[in-house]
Amino acid sequence: QEQEPAVGAGSVKQQLSRLVLSSLRATVPEVEVEPMVEVSAKFADYQCNNAMGLWSKIKGSGTSFKNPNAIGQAITKNLPSSDIIESTSVAGPGFVNITLSNRWVAKRIQDMLLNGINTWAPILPVKRAVIDFSSPNIAKEMHVGHLRSTIIGDTLARMFEFSNVDVLRRNHVGDWGTQFGMLIEYLFEKFPNWQEIGSQAIGDLQIFYKASKHRFDNDPEFKERAQQGVVRLQGGEEKYREAWKKICDISRSEFDLVYKRLNVELEEKGESFYNPYIPQVLVELSSKGLIQESEGAQVIFIEGYQIPLIVVKRDGGFNYASTDLAALWYRLNVEKAEWIIYVTDVGQQQHFEMFFNAAKMAGWLPDPKEKKYPKTSHVGFGLVLGSDGKRFRTRSTEVVRLVELLDEAKSRSKSELLQRLTENGKIVDWTDEELEQTSEAVGYGAVKYADLKNNRLTNYIFSFEQMLSDKGNTAVYLQYAHARICSIIRKSNKDVEELKMSGAISLDHPDERVLGLYLIRFAEVVEEACTNLLPNVVCEYLYNLSEMFTKFYTNCQVVGSPEETSRLLLCQATAVVMRQCFQLLGITPVYKL
Template identity: 70%
Template sequence: DCPSSVKKQLATVFEVSLRTTVPDEPDVVPSVDACAAKSGVKFADYQCNNAMGIFAKIKGKQSGFRGPPAVGQAIVKNLPQSEMIESCSVAGPGFVNIVLSKKWIAERLERLLIDGIDKWAPRLPVKTVMVDFSSPNIAKEMHVGHLRSTIIGDTLARMLEFTHVETLIRRNHLGDWGTQFGMLIAHLFDTFPNPDDFNEAAIGDLQAFYKASKVRFDNEPEFKLRAQLSVVRLQSGEEKYRKAWERICDISKAEFEKVYQRLGVRLEAMGESYFNDLIPPTLDKLDKLGLIQEDDGARVIFVEGVNIPIIAVKRDGGYNYSSTDIASLWYRLNVEKLEWNIYVTDVGQWQHFDMLFKAFRHAGWLPKDENEFPKCTHVGFGLVLGEDGKRFRSRSSDTIRLVELLDEAKKRCKASLLERDAVKDWSEEEIEKTAEAVGYGAVKYADLRINRLTNYTFSFDQMLNDKGNTAVYLQYAHARICSIMRKSGKDIEELKQNGKIVLDHEDERALGLHLIQFPEVFEESLTNLLPNVLCEYLYNLTEIFTKKFYTNCQVVGSPEETSRLLLCEATVTVMRQCFYLLGIVPVYRL
């Protein structure tokens, strides 16, 4: 529910008219949409396009309407009195063009400045939501795919938080279990006979350590045997093995933490290991329901419409990624009682989740209707490509350390900051903080601004360009508005209480209209779990401010100064909310 959505409020008004216009067609739902911000000449702010559909429906009946435009006329005539609407007219084949009242727009903005943007948040029909995101694997690399999951997942979590869901869990489903620990532990014992010696400093690069152990596993039969035995001893809970496992996890997590700290991302870890003991009883339940069958020595679950099964127990009796997800989803639904479970991974895992959710539906553990709560949603994303169009890799090795990647973004931002005269009087700390905000923000925005389902090309040059559709450009615009307001020397808080907003200039009006559309765009972005919708809105807002409003409407020193300063304040309020939702830290001068 989104009471602040202009679109929905208009639909409510049109609904009244439709009931009078075609009383015999109670099923017709009002269809009102915003006219695109960018489409050159605009005759209207919103458009209602019910007339054509209605006419097609009632054509044969004795309706008295000669055509869709006549239906449109009647819809306009039957509209109830509304403060929102300035005027309506029928165009073309029967579109009802709606022009909003600029006084109404202005009042809504004045309210925003007094009440805060929180009042614009929609409400969700659920209380408990979990976003399972980031979820890297211990000792293996945390790769750019995990970076995408972290960035997209964090934004979705922030968006959900904004709607005030009662419980929001940001879950790190760490890959902290599995056969890889056998070889890691065996290699660890060989390298450091004294367990007190293995710490981060000694092991250094855990990924390299992982690779070294893998080489031995593949080439030394004796080592392989010991590795396999180590898994068994770890799983049976032997102290020494347990300790070694914990140590390895701690070292890995410390490395992940460096990435999260830079990105300002919080996560609650509950790794795969946590669910290990829950696997047998959960599979038992599925077995009793008759869902598990024998297939070539393995225990599998077939689901509707998919010709490969979920492998619940491998031929060697071991468990895998799917077994763990079965147990953890059971736990999430029955112990944590989560109403909405959102999983953020690359699209490659689509089928894994599709089968998992289907199996749960078969078992009656999820409602048959996939839109009903409790609900599970897989949020997929495409690959990260390098500028050569191939999978993103560093030149030197086949992996990329995410910490280094982020540091590089910051370093480049700092270098270009230091080239500017404006920073001469900045403190070292301000320069650092600004470089971080702009650099990390740029990495995030470059990822978020494109539809997550498409592959995305990682390019520092592109994302750090201050002219294109980048976070750098947005940060500049934000800082410029802050500077305009500072230069005015006015007390904005006082203006908010007593000043009025007037939208007489067409560019003031265009800016105001775009601002009050934030709630409906946010709602669209959240409904489809597509952050790029919000990015596009933010970019358009910045463009309207810079290219229209600020180019054609003098702010400081003009007769309209108060109103225009308030418009600036409304603009930064909405911009900062967008930044916040996208996990970008705004900068106030640049």
């Protein structure tokens, strides 16, 4: 039996759900139902929608309830008394409308200001998750797809970490496979002194890769050597291991340039790490009767798919699928993860569906009807397009170098900032360091936000002009909105730290109340974003919050009004929540702009 969460813990929805659950147990003790609590669009703040479903379950079973509305009435009556709820009413076929108490809402915001935004973390049903993201391939191009995976994966990790889940951030780099024979032999051939050379000597690894591939395809003698090279590498021969490591190191230092700019932490456990586990995993799957021979390969047939999942190739080698099965085994049994999340483009969806199915057949994952966890999820995403609507490329036909792309975002945001500050005569107020940090925060933040704000499954057009615009739903606009709130507070010349202790929030004006209610929805927004693995939910919230703040600020005078203290505290709470949203999206907030 799970321990009951403390009173006051979790999102507002979670707190209301606990009240509703206790009412449901009293109202209809004979049936077990999950509380259904939603934000209400019109009539109230929240609503409980259980009555209708309950009615169809119990009508005709000799119940004393006459109709669903009567059930709604009873749910209302049996709600435990609490200082959360101001009033309730039952509408139509049994919707229970719940209006929150202004005092409670105000207090919840004040408590957050005093005790920190971490007290607004939602409660998630898992303790440990693996998030497998970024995962580029050694010696191959790290492309915009990997950029999306890096940005989306990092945000998911941040949201889970904020919700007190232990997250294992895994970089599943492609560092194993037959191409290494070719790369290593080419290294020996091109750089006889390969042990001494630095990473620069090889130059661009992608070009190196192409050249070695060319050699492989055109010289049978080289091809033969490369194929033996793989065997020697996999057999553990010292010289081959060392050369392999050298090639991986060069790639890694390129990847790290991207991670450093994006401020993304990852722990590399590449394909090679799981290689030793593959044989035992295949023995297990085989003993469960899952593996068959087909056209010389070892495969698993999966219901509903035309082609089987190949786990041992015809030449006896392992592949992407066998590695993923071993990695899943490791994550479940050694790392004890309850939720394993993979972030790649939607093009890989079938691969994931198939090996998840194989894991279910092996009994590694429970039947979701009985137990929800452990579970696996594939977080797919769409393409990045150029302004021509085709796959994103730079000017030439060559691929986009991610580091250059990020550097361009920064330099563009810097020149825009400089131009604006010069026009306003404000450039004198800025140090070089501030300029540098602000253009990084704004530039990299713009790239991330442009990626995260859409539903991840849709394709999006990469446009510097659009993402760096200060109008519309962009990171730049939101940075301005946040900086403006900070400036309102600064200009009031009040010490918010002190106001937090001595002052109180009241929500008498309708726009204050709307803002207050939206602020306290923060936890359930994060909860929803985590549950459905959708970062855009947080973006949408952040954007709406800034709109609501604008409305409040337009209609409610802050500085110099009788409500100044309360309203400054609302400004502060909005700034704190906005900053936490930025934090979850991996964007560095700026305080002046």
